[in-house]
Amino acid sequence: MFSLILKRLGVGLITVLAVSMIIFxxxxxxxxxxxxxxxxxxxxxxxxxAMRERLGLDKxxxxxxxxxxxxxxxxxxxxxxxSDVPITSLIGDRYKNTLFVSSLxxxxxxxxxxxxxxxxxxxxxxxxxxxxxxxxxxxxxAPEFFTATLLVLxxxxxxxxxxxxxxxxxxxxxxxxxxxxxxxxxTTLCFVIASQLIRMSRAAVLNVMSSPYIEMAVLKGIPRxxxxxRHALLxxxxxxxxxxxxxxxxxxxxxxxxxxxxxxxGLATLIVQGVQTRDFVLIQGLGMIFCLTxxxxxxxxxxxxxxxxxxxxxxx
Amino acid sequence: MATHxxxxxxxxxxxxxxxxxxxxxxxxxxxxxETRNLNINAVRGDGSELPIIKxxxxxxxxxxxxxxxxxxxxxxxxISLSALGYCKPGLKFAGGEALLLGQDVSRMATDDLRPxxxxxxxxxxxxxxxxxxxxxxxxxxxxxxPVLHGxxxxxxxxxxxxxxxxxxxxxSPETIGTRFPHQVSGGQLQxxxxxxxxxxxxxxxxxxxxxxxxxxxTQIEVLKAFKSVIKEEGAAAIYVTHDxxxxxxxxxxxxxxxxxxxxxxxxxxxxxxxxxxxxxxKLMNAIKPLPExxxxxxxxxxxxxxxxxxxxxxxxxxxxxGKDGKPAITVLRDVNVSIERGKTVGxxxxxxxxxxxxxxxxxxxxxxxxxxxxxxxNPLAASLSDRSRxxxxxVQFVYQMADTALNPKQxxxxxxxxxxxxxxNANGLSVKDQVNKLLEMVELPVxxxxxxxxxxxxxxxxxxxxxxxxxxxxxxVLCDEVTSALDTIVxxxxxxxxKRLRRETGVSFVFISHDLSTVASFxxxxxxxxxxxxxxxxxxxxxxxxxxxxxxxxxxxxVPEPRIGWLExxxxxxxxxxxxxxxxxxxxxxxxFVSRCPMAIDGVCDTQAPPRRTxxxxxxxxCHREINELV
Numbered sequence: 001m002f003s004l005i006l007k008r009l010g011v012g013l014i015t016v017l018a019v020s021m022i023i024f025x026x027x028x029x030x031x032x033x034x035x036x037x038x039x040x041x042x043x044x045x046x047x048x049x050a051m052r053e054r055l056g057l058d059k060x061x062x063x064x065x066x067x068x069x070x071x072x073x074x075x076x077x078x079x080x081x082x083s084d085v086p087i088t089s090l091i092g093d094r095y096k097n098t099l100f101v102s103s104l105x106x107x108x109x110x111x112x113x114x115x116x117x118x119x120x121x122x123x124x125x126x127x128x129x130x131x132x133x134x135x136x137x138x139x140x141x142a143p144e145f146f147t148a149t150l151l152v153l154x155x156x157x158x159x160x161x162x163x164x165x166x167x168x169x170x171x172x173x174x175x176x177x178x179x180x181x182x183x184x185x186x187t188t189l190c191f192v193i194a195s196q197l198i199r200m201s202r203a204a205v206l207n208v209m210s211s212p213y214i215e216m217a218v219l220k221g222i223p224r225x226x227x228x229x230r231h232a233l234l235x236x237x238x239x240x241x242x243x244x245x246x247x248x249x250x251x252x253x254x255x256x257x258x259x260x261x262x263x264x265x266g267l268a269t270l271i272v273q274g275v276q277t278r279d280f281v282l283i284q285g286l287g288m289i290f291c292l293t294x295x296x297x298x299x300x301x302x303x304x305x306x307x308x309x310x311x312x313x314x315x316x
Numbered sequence: 317m318a319t320h321x322x323x324x325x326x327x328x329x330x331x332x333x334x335x336x337x338x339x340x341x342x343x344x345x346x347x348x349x350e351t352r353n354l355n356i357n358a359v360r361g362d363g364s365e366l367p368i369i370k371x372x373x374x375x376x377x378x379x380x381x382x383x384x385x386x387x388x389x390x391x392x393x394x395i396s397l398s399a400l401g402y403c404k405p406g407l408k409f410a411g412g413e414a415l416l417l418g419q420d421v422s423r424m425a426t427d428d429l430r431p432x433x434x435x436x437x438x439x440x441x442x443x444x445x446x447x448x449x450x451x452x453x454x455x456x457x458x459x460x461x462p463v464l465h466g467x468x469x470x471x472x473x474x475x476x477x478x479x480x481x482x483x484x485x486x487x488s489p490e491t492i493g494t495r496f497p498h499q500v501s502g503g504q505l506q507x508x509x510x511x512x513x514x515x516x517x518x519x520x521x522x523x524x525x526x527x528x529x530x531x532x533x534t535q536i537e538v539l540k541a542f543k544s545v546i547k548e549e550g551a552a553a554i555y556v557t558h559d560x561x562x563x564x565x566x567x568x569x570x571x572x573x574x575x576x577x578x579x580x581x582x583x584x585x586x587x588x589x590x591x592x593x594x595x596x597x598k599l600m601n602a603i604k605p606l607p608e609x610x611x612x613x614x615x616x617x618x619x620x621x622x623x624x625x626x627x628x629x630x631x632x633x634x635x636x637x638g639k640d641g642k643p644a645i646t647v648l649r650d651v652n653v654s655i656e657r658g659k660t661v662g663x664x665x666x667x668x669x670x671x672x673x674x675x676x677x678x679x680x681x682x683x684x685x686x687x688x689x690x691x692x693x694n695p696l697a698a699s700l701s702d703r704s705r706x707x708x709x710x711v712q713f714v715y716q717m718a719d720t721a722l723n724p725k726q727x728x729x730x731x732x733x734x735x736x737x738x739x740x741n742a743n744g745l746s747v748k749d750q751v752n753k754l755l756e757m758v759e760l761p762v763x764x765x766x767x768x769x770x771x772x773x774x775x776x777x778x779x780x781x782x783x784x785x786x787x788x789x790x791x792x793v794l795c796d797e798v799t800s801a802l803d804t805i806v807x808x809x810x811x812x813x814x815k816r817l818r819r820e821t822g823v824s825f826v827f828i829s830h831d832l833s834t835v836a837s838f839x840x841x842x843x844x845x846x847x848x849x850x851x852x853x854x855x856x857x858x859x860x861x862x863x864x865x866x867x868x869x870x871x872x873x874x875v876p877e878p879r880i881g882w883l884e885x886x887x888x889x890x891x892x893x894x895x896x897x898x899x900x901x902x903x904x905x906x907x908x909f910v911s912r913c914p915m916a917i918d919g920v921c922d923t924q925a926p927p928r929r930t931x932x933x934x935x936x937x938x939c940h941r942e943i944n945e946l947v
Contacts, residue, residue, distance in 0.1 A: 212446040219400050220461040220512075221433030234451040310451050310496040 001312045008302050012295045016288075020072075023287040024065050027280040033057070037278055038081045068284070077285035082277040087285045091270065095289075098266040101182055101189065102251035109190035110197065110244055117201030122228050124206060132198060139195035144257040148188045155184060165263045185262045189255060193247040200243040204236040211235075238305035245301035253290040347415075348520050348552040349376040349399050349437070354412035354422070356394055356403060356576075368407060369394055369576045374569075376520065381546060381553040383563040383584070385599070386573035387803035388774070392556045395573070396522045398422060399437050399554060401429045417519060434461030438513035442525040444505040448497035454508055455493025462516040473515060480511040483548060484541045501899050502667075503534035507541050514549055521546065521553040527562060531666040531830055532874040537896045539565055539876075540887050558803055560599055561876035564588050565883035572596050585880060602804040603833075603878050624654035624690070625824045626678060626711065626792045631687035633677050642685055647673045647848045647902060651687070655792055660818060660825040662839030662856070664832055664871065668900040670848040671828045675794045678826065679713045692791070709739040712785035716797040718777035721784075722769040728755075728780055729765035735787040754783040757820075759813060775806035779813065786817070794826045799834055811838050832875050836860055841934075844868050847900050847908030849926075854935030863946035865937045866913045870895040890914040907940065915941055 035051035036043070043051075052058050056067055071078065077087035120129045139147070156164045163181050208214065209232055217227045256268035267286060274282035306312045356369035369391045376382045384392040394407060398414040401421030414422040416437055421429060433439075438461075441447040448457060458480075459473035468476065474493075481489035484507040497505060506526060513521055526542065527535040543566050546553050555567055563570060563584065570587040572580040572595065580593040591597045631651045636644030647670040655661050663671050676682040678689070680700035689696040691710060697703045715721040722731055729751050736750040745753065752762045758779040769777055778798060785793050795814070799807035815838060818825060829835050835842060842859040844852040844867060852865035859868060870891040876882060886892055891914055898912035907913070910921040917940055926938045931946075939946060 212441060212443065213449040216439070216441060216447045217449070219397075219402060219433055219439040221430040221435065222460065222464060223430065226464065231449050231452070235449070308451070311498050314496050314499060 001306055001315070004306055004312060005303055008299060008306075012299045015295050016291060019291040020069055020288060021065070023284055023291070024068060027284055028061065028064075030278075030280070034081055034280055037280075038084075072285070072288055077288075078281040080279055080282050082279045082282075087282055090282065091267070091285065091289070094265050094267050094270050097264055098252060098255075098268070100178070101185055101255070101264070101266065102248065104179075104182065105186050105189040105193065105251055106248055108186065109193050110247075112190075113194040113197035114201050114240065114244075116194070117198040118205055118228060118233070120198065120202045121205035121209060121232075122224065124209075129202075133202075136195040136198045139191050140199075144188060144192055144255075145261050147191050148184070148258060148261045151184050151187055182264070185258050185264065188258050188261075189251060192258075193251065197243060197247060201236070201240050204239040204243075205232050207239075208232045208235045234308065237308035241301045241304045241308075242298075245297040249294045249297045252293045346377050347375050348378055348417060349554070350374070350413075350415045351395065351398065352413040352415065354395070354398060354414055355410040356391070356398065356407055357410040358407055365408075365410065367410070367576065369398075371412065372573075372576070372578055373412075374571050374578065374581060376552045376554060378519070378552050379547075379550055380568045381555050381566055382569045382571060383555045383557060383567035384571050384573055385557060385560065385563055387558055387805060389575070390573040391576040392558075392573050393524055394576075396524055396554045396556045397439070399520060399522050400433050400439055402433075431465055434518070435465050435467055435516045436518055437520040437522065438516060438518040440509050440513050440521065440523045440526050443529055444509040444526075445497070445502060447509055448505060450497055452496075453493065454495055454497060454500070458493065458508065458512045458515050461512075465516065467516060476515050476517075477511060480514055480545070481508075483545050484508075484511055486511075503530060503537055506530065506534075506538050510538075510542055510545060514545060514551070517549070518551060521551050522556070523553060524556045525558070528557065528559065532832065532876070533666060533870060533896045533898075535562070535876070536874050536883070536886055536892065539883055542566065543883065559876070560588065560804075561603055561878040561882075564878045564880050565876060572599070588878060588880065598805060600878065602808045625657045625692060626696075626826075627654040627690040628652060628674070628677065628684075629688050629690065631674075631677055631684045631689070633673060633682055633684035633686075635682075645902065646904065648677065648684070649848050649904075651845075651848070651850055653843055653850065653853070655824045655826055656840075657791070657824055658818065658822040659840040660814075660827055660838060662835035662842045663826060663828045663845060664830065664835050664842060665845035665851075666830060666871075666900050668847075668902075669845040671830075671845055672796055673848070674845065675713070675796050675826060675828055678792070678794055679711060680708075681713075705739070709788045710791040712788050712790040712793050714781055714785045714793060714795045714798050716800055718769070718774070718781040718801075721781055722777060724769055726768070727765070728767055728769070728772075731769070731780065732765075732783055732787050735784060739788045750787070754787055757786060757817065758783045773806075775802055775810060778802060778806075778810055782810075782813070782817075786821070786823070790823060792824045792826065794828070796828045797830070798827075800829065800831065807834070814838060832871055844871070847902050849908060850936070850938060851909065852935075852937045854932065858932055858935040863931050863937065863943050865939055865946065866891065866915050866941075867895075867909050870912070907938075915945070917941070 033048075033052075035048050035055055035057055038055075039047055039051055056064060059067075068078070075088065077091070079086055080090055083090070116132060120132045123129055152164045155161050163184065205228065214227060214231060217231050222231070252267065254268065255266065256272065259266040259269045267289070271283060271286045273279075274286060350373075352373050353371045354369055354373070355367060355371060357365040358368050359365055372391075372395055374382065384396055386392045394404065397403065398409070399416055399421070401414070401416075401424050403409060409422040412422070413420045416432065419432075421432065424432075448454070455474065455477060458477045459468075459470065462468040462473050462476070463470050477493060478489055481492055486492050486504055486507055492500065492504075492508075500508065509526070523542070527538050530538060539562065555563070557563055567584045570580075570582065570584055571578055572587065572593060574595050579595050580587065580591070587596060588600075591600055628651055631648055632646060633648045634643030634646035638644040651674060653661065653674070663674060665671050673682060677684050680698065680703055683698035689698060691707060696707060700708070729748070732751045732754050733747045736754070737747050748765075751765050755762050755764055760776060760779055760783075764772070764776070764780075769780065772780065782793075782795075782798070799810050802810060811834060814825060814827075817823065827835060827839055836856055839856055841854060842852075842856050843850055844859065844865060846867045851867045852859055860872065864872070873886055873889055873891050874896065876886075887896070894914040895912040901908060901911070906922040906924060907916075907926045910916045913921065916922070920940050924940070926940050929937050929939060929943055931937050931943045937943065937946065
């Protein structure tokens with residue numbers, strides 16, 4: 001199993017390298033010149049050439065890539081083309097925002113969704129199961145802005161609680177104030193991840209429930225609760241952690257609609273800004289951060305799946 | 317352990333029976349389980365019901381083993397599960413009674429059944445590998461039921477489990493419970509399942525084909541353990557099987573089922589020695605005794621040519637990628653087998669001996685890393701992708717499971733028409749005519765051409781599977797366990813069909829099976845594989861009569877015979893003593909059979925590869941012992 005994890009680590013590293021090449025090459029083949037963008041349209045030829053030299057843009061492609069990658073590994077993401085600020089400080093605050101929202105969403109949404117999904121698997125075909133399936137399928141179909149609008153209408157306008165727009169950053173606020181601020185975006189995101197998590201955990205547990213060893217447990221007179229939580233769940237961990245990891249990655253990288261809707265500054269809106277201002281350096285840095293998030297989360301999920309497999313944990 | 321009931325339990329039993337005292341006055345202490353006119357229906361999709369079990373009545377008394385015997389679809393498993401008050405999904409109880417210790421379990425709610433299941437009645441399924449939860453340690457699963465039901469503390473249950481592990485002769489009984497299911501062998505797992513069932517001291521055991529999936533050698537070992545443990549624990553048992561030879565060893569009473577009805581019932585010696593009902597007679601006839609000698613059809617000699625149809629010369633093959641071009645796991649070592657034109661070669665050996673691997677080598681699915689293949693005397697490419705279409709046509713494969721080999725979304729005419737078209741048409745028939753001809757060859761009505769595989773029975777599907785191979789007009793057909801998944805009678809019919817086809821078409825068959833008696837009834841030559849080596853090969857009558865390779869002797873002596881008392885004789889032999897409990901282990905040095913061989917020579921058999929000795933013109937034995945020692 002140790003060698004398997006090492007192999008998996010290797011694959012993760014190769015993925016990161018491959019993605020870094022694609023990101024770097026992708027931003028290079030786009031029209032526009034970083035030095036030109038940085039200095040603006042009015043810059044003289046000589047100024048642009050000097051800037052190119054300073055940014056290392058006159059060096060061969062491979063050398064540029066190698067420099068960029070080593071700097072990235074050291075934590076230096078370069079300087080923004082549009083605002084002359086280091087990328088790390090641009091990202092800093094927004095990363096906190098995003099992490100705050102996504103970790104709170106995960107803490108609330110994941111356990112509740114899994115419980116609901118597993119309960120649906122305990123009573124397949126029951127009224128509860130059918131209602132839950134209906135609701136979760138509807139939630140999958142509903143776009144985030146629609147869910148968000150419904151929540152704002154209900155809480156802010158009808159009940160008068162919570163904020164429709166998140167104001168300011170996370171700094172200088174108490175936890176409760178923060179939660180009041182972020183309650184609606186977090187609820188929206190919980191709904192988004194819940195639909196998939198409920199359906200996948202239900203399917204994973206139901207799949208295991210049809211195995212002969214579950215029938216055997218029934219014929220041994222084992223209570224239903226123990227059959228689900230001891231016999232079935234252990235064998236459903238692999239597929240479930242994978243879905244959880246994918247959803248967590250989505251929370252860090254893909255929540256653009258919710259960020260825009262509630263107007264809070266997170267990473268997803270930052271990358272949109274980067275594209276709008278043609279800030280290649282910013283896009284490169286964020287692309288790598290998103291890639292790392294995915295790779296690390298999937299790595300953890302796979303290791304958890306290995307660990308839950310007795311054949312790998314206890315070889316013959 | 318004869319009277320194993322603890323006081324609380326007896327109190328419980330008495331309480332259970334209070335309501336029915338008038339009814340069960342006489343049989344109270346005697347009958348453990350009884351069905352009275354039990355009916356079970358299948359519920360169709362539209363809500364209508366189809367009777368599956370029709371008014372079945374039988375009794376199981378304390379200390380008695382009752383065998384339910386019949387083929388698949390006879391309802392034997394369904395009836396046996398009624399003892400646990402359980403119906404498979406889609407079935408329901410539809411009248412009559414299933415009385416466990418006087419209590420009608422067919423009318424009880426699941427919550428009320430829970431304390432009964434695993435305590436008063438325990439179930440052993442066919443496949444222990446599927447029945448054990450792969451993620452839980454064995455001991456937890458074995459002791460789970462009594463601990464949860466509160467009839468034993470964990471310590472008491474552990475002690476009981478240890479006692480059972482010892483009684484079932486499991487290796488290292490103190491620690492085996494800490495292992496996971498994948499860490500023990502199939503035969504051990506089957507015995508552990510018996511321990512799981514017996515841990516709650518049940519009054520009734522329900523055993524559903526518990527040895528059917530096992531090799532003959534493992535079957536003996538498991539049967540022996542079951543028999544002694546049932547006797548010691550004083551439990552009653554329902555033993556579900558399709559194998560009369562097994563029944564003769566273990567049962568006291570037999571109930572013969574057909575189509576959900578009882579056809580015949582009585583004590584084991586009466587049914588075995590003097591069957592009355594035609595169906596029981598048919599079941600008895602389907603058992604193929606091992607031929608004494610001089611077997612094998614000789615009327616195929618006109619197809620003989622000088623060069624063998626298919627030949628493997630010094631073939632070694634394995635799986636995975638290892639060092640210096642060799643596979644990580646070498647399965648076959650230096651295998652020489654030639655399949656003469658129009659002859660049938662049977663390949664036998666326990667699971668893990670490389671039988672299917674050899675078929676895959678012939679088929680080109682697994683190129684060997686050493687040795688060569690020849691087809692009609694010409695070199696044959698090792699890999700499927702390097703073979704010409706004509707070479708592909710000449711070697712065809714028939715898989716064990718027709719269910720998975722036939723595309724469920726294609727009609728039979730497409731399944732058969734496609735290879736017929738692909739491999740060309742020698743006699744100018746249209747595809748439709750060819751399909752009809754193939755169906756006739758395998759004795760199926762031509763109307764089946766328009767059907768889908770799921771509309772056919774298991775035996776019919778296997779015939780289509782066979783016709784699919786014949787559609788290519790092959791020279792050699794590789795049959796991998798083609799009758800193993802079929803019922804005795806259906807399997808015997810498929811063998812008859814194969815014999816006819818061999819006679820009429822002159823096709824050579826490679827017939828792989830773990831069932832020695834099936835192979836012996838059909839093959840001209842036998843190859844005995846052990847751990848990837850050819851232990852013995854030659855004409856059927858030569859291989860099945862002395863001199864034997866010690867492994868062949870073990871296999872022959874392990875085939876159950878349908879007579880009472882066979883098991884006791886079989887386990888008393890030298891071969892059984894040293895061989896039945898062993899596992900097949902692939903080794904690169906010495907003779908792989910050494911650890912299970914009663915005749916092994918220390919310092920020779922474990923260090924040197926055995927020499928190939930010629931016992932008779934075509935009869936070869938690989939053994940360190942001289943031929944005259946092997947008689």
